[in-house]
Amino acid sequence: MSDALEIFSCPVCGGALEHTGGNLRCAREHSFDIASQGYVNLLLTGKSSSGDSAMMVASRRRFLEHGYYELFRDALSLIVAGIYGRNNAGSVVVVDAGCGEGYYTAGVCEALAACEANVKAAGIDISKAAVKSAAKRGCGAAFCVGSAFKMPLRDSCADIILSVFAPLSEEEFRRVLRPSGSLIIAAPGPRHLYGLKEALYERPYENEPNRFDFDGFETVGVKRVGGIIDIDRAEDIRSLFEMTPYYWKTSEEASKRLETLDRLSTEIQFEFHELRKL
Numbered sequence: 001m002s003d004a005l006e007i008f009s010c011p012v013c014g015g016a017l018e019h020t021g022g023n024l025r026c027a028r029e030h031s032f033d034i035a036s037q038g039y040v041n042l043l044l045t046g047k048s049s050s051g052d053s054a055m056m057v058a059s060r061r062r063f064l065e066h067g068y069y070e071l072f073r074d075a076l077s078l079i080v081a082g083i084y085g086r087n088n089a090g091s092v093v094v095v096d097a098g099c100g101e102g103y104y105t106a107g108v109c110e111a112l113a114a115c116e117a118n119v120k121a122a123g124i125d126i127s128k129a130a131v132k133s134a135a136k137r138g139c140g141a142a143f144c145v146g147s148a149f150k151m152p153l154r155d156s157c158a159d160i161i162l163s164v165f166a167p168l169s170e171e172e173f174r175r176v177l178r179p180s181g182s183l184i185i186a187a188p189g190p191r192h193l194y195g196l197k198e199a200l201y202e203r204p205y206e207n208e209p210n211r212f213d214f215d216g217f218e219t220v221g222v223k224r225v226g227g228i229i230d231i232d233r234a235e236d237i238r239s240l241f242e243m244t245p246y247y248w249k250t251s252e253e254a255s256k257r258l259e260t261l262d263r264l265s266t267e268i269q270f271e272f273h274e275l276r277k278l
């Protein structure tokens, strides 16, 4: 665990962090405690952690553990393993920017371990509850509470950055990724959760197309992955709803209508955009 945590840099001065005892410390004596769960909080004091609450994290984790999104985790793992294979370097540094409770981080770590890669993986999320949950997975990645807009990582340290339905910071991706490094952005495809939207809205719309024209990057490819899931537990329908932006902008009436459902069949569709730093 100690080596993994040393992937992070000091959020105050940007210096390297050394793992000594129960904390991480830089040469200028900035020190950060390692929580008993094994993660570290690298958000600067005064900036309280926000993001998903413990309840939302637990509900998301339950939903994901039931396997509804397994095809997405498998697809992402395959893409990452492919990039690792192409790079032919033996070692790889992967950063999951906005890792949530680590579902995809863990999948990718597992896939890379299966390739016998020497992996250093870091997961960063603004939600302390999410990071705590991610650290409990014991997947070998180092997790920290931190901002995707100011990642506690050295310049050009990452071979691969993942951003799965997470806030996008083009500048930080450019800074943290090494030249020729890969950025994989997962975003909703046009038909993602269409069945859920049909249950919520009179006139559902398809999602807008995604475009990621980042300066200093070229798009290598876009992979669309999807299927239909049948959810037969009311609590899973609820969890799915809470994971979406619709949860925040749907009328009470429509939310109530959803609560009466104990079955839901819906299309799900992710797009994985693979970009390469020039």
Ligand SMILES: [Zn+2]
Binding pocket: 010, 011, 012, 013, 014, 015, 026, 027, 028, 029, 030
């Ligand atoms: Zn420092």
